[in-house]
Amino acid sequence: MKPVNFDFARPSDLPAAIALASREDAIVKFIAGGQSLGPMLNLRLVQPNLLVDITGIAELKRVEETPDALELGSCITHADIEDGRVPDVTGGAMRAVAAGIAYRAVRNRGTIGGSLAHADPSADWLSALAALGAQAIVRGAHKERQIPVDTLMTGVFECSLESGELLSGVEIPRLSKSARWGYYKHCRKTGELAHAIAAFLHDPDRSVCRAVIGATGSKPIVLSDASVLIGKGPDHALDRAAIERAMTGHGMTDPIEQQIHFVCLRRAVQQAYRP
Amino acid sequence: MTVVSLALNGRHVSADVEPRTHLADFIRDTQNLTGTHLGCEHGVCGACTVLVDGVPVRSCITFAVTCAGASVTTIEGLDDDETGAELRAAFTREHALQCGYCTPGMLISARDVVLRAEAPDEHAIRVAMSGNLCRCTGYVGIVRAIQSVIADRRARGIAAVTGAGRTALGPAGAGHGAVVAASAVQLGSGKTLIAAQAAAPEELADWKPQASFEKSFVVSYPIEKVWNLFSDTAEVASCLPGASLTGDTGARNVTGKMRIKVGPIAADFHGSAVIDREPATKSGTIEGSGRDPRSSSATRGLIRYRLLPQGADATKVELDVGYRLTGPLAQFSRSDLVNDIAGRMIEAFVQNIEARLSGVATNTATELNAGNLIFSVLLARIRAGLRRLFGRENH
Structure with missing residues (x-):
């Protein structure tokens, strides 16, 4: 080994x-x-x-907070986020996601940028940051560009970074006070890479209602207008048929996979609307 | 070789090691501190956990060179540590170990939980300790030991501290080392090695597939045209970016290679295949084997394909792929990931076939695609390559 x-x-x-x-x-x-x-x-x-080794580059540990967003350098670790060593603009959403990644010894070294660039379908930040509407900041030899995290991944271990480009940071939009957030992942053993992930953000003041189904074995399934899938009643019932159609459309056809991912989404939505 | 200097249990140490030397090997082999144990050596079991800059880190997936200038504490360094001493007494009292192999890592992680968690219940302790595996105790004694030390310390008025007091940002252990320039010498030698190992094709012998799957795709051209293309091995290979044939491409036995890149995984499979066609049923088989000289992984595969008319102007191609993989890459496989990769390959393959049939020259450059010849090789490699890792916990 x-x-x-x-x-x-x-x-x-x-x-x-x-x-x-x-x-x-x-x-x-x-x-x-x-x-x-x-x-x-x-x-x-x-x-x-x-x-x-990019950890000696000071710029990659930057933390810049503006009224609208938070920019984190790609070498900020999960533990940095979990412990609140960096500001939070998501009402605790990112701290909770960070605290659930693998184990503490891994979180002390694993980074937010590394997790995105590695593009493992089952990793947490791809799904969570896609739902939060974050942008990946990518630096090449001649220019810098931004890629929305929900389109960053192109397939297993592949993201839309080109050769010679480096993911230098992430910009996370500030959620409004009324924002509702839910995140649920299914792991058979605590800390393992998830078998299914669902993230849900409803931020009415910013007209955002987005759901992401992750750990699909490929790209996350982004439901950019999830409001049409959620019943108006107090139980926030989901339109199962529509969600299954979306899953099937993204190549997830196994009924067991569909069931597991659907349950994760239902729990994430319930979590978000919990009084 | 690189000289790595760091503070180990409060002592300045330095050793000339290869960049690939992980921190656990640095500690054990160059400093003779064998209290740090290696279990799985890929970040799953937690036996190798040490403190780096005061916080727990898996030393088997942390390279020593990335911790240059850091402060590292192993189990030997906790002899005079107050929390360490309390945990040792509690582990003894609660029978929190039997064989002791996991214990150094357990104590390092347990100390971190004691320092950070104010009043965790049993469940919270189990979750916090879930990255350390013990095969003897069933964890009951370990959880009790940690619980009792926490209760005792809180009763004495010692509160938990968020992050165990860490203030620096970025990976633990990083940020102390000086700039290191790549040495050109090693790069050259690595390349030469690959070229020298170019493998001889494997003989095909009796074998049984380990796993199999089916895929189908539609090409927007009549079946006769598609069959003509499928009958020409060289044409098919040219539609498969990354694939190249060597020797006589018209023969029943062909040799070739396939360059594959999926994210950070890159490989060159060298191999051979036997191609049989059945014009009457517009079907055929390709049975091949290949070897990646870099990883010494080998694979065998059997593809059965069948062309079916889909209306007058389109053709459905059905594939039935069985394969077997041996070597390091066989440690993985996860079918959902394979499906994604197979889907992407087929998409590119179909694009190239349609471009070729329309008379446009195909793009031959991109690496991710499947050779008719090596289709199964690639799929087998990927499938086998992914399962274990992704079934496990690595981030």
């Missing part, structure tokens, strides 16, 4: 890191906390020539 013998670099700024990743003579991987990449390296599923 030892990785291949890779080379290692720790640049101090973003341009240097991006220049290393643009090399064509080597397989180059960025590493932050390494809590997903580490096991894959140990199992030799990933065999890079060069590992670029």
